[in-house]
Amino acid sequence: MHRHTTPTQSDLECMLRDEKVEPKALPLSLLEDISNGFSDEREIGRGGYAVVYKGMLENGAIVAVKRLSNTHMCEKEFQRELNV
């Protein structure tokens, strides 16, 4: 069964390819993998609440990985960031 397993890079590739595929929460380890451990060389921008990194997938796709930096963010602020 595939449904309840932890999402992998190929699941993320599917989500990016087909917007009808239901989005799944990705494990932190996957985001670390594709951003080279949130390395400084991969930083592409920062805002008031987050640092954004270039994420590279095995199939060559490039995605923005947004890492929220304010741990005291309230639920409303968090939801607003998700709506970007």
Ligand SMILES: Nc1ncnc2c1ncn2[C@@H]1O[C@H](COP(=O)(O)OP(=O)(O)OP(=O)(O)O)[C@@H](O)[C@H]1O
């Ligand atoms: N999808 C993306 N692709 C490329 N660069 C991005 C993407 N999202 C964000 N960035 C870059 O990262 C920066 C920070 O983004 P972020 O969304 O955290 O802040 P913001 O919306 O610019 O500002 P604020 O945090 O004040 O709302 C952006 O200014 C942009 O340079």
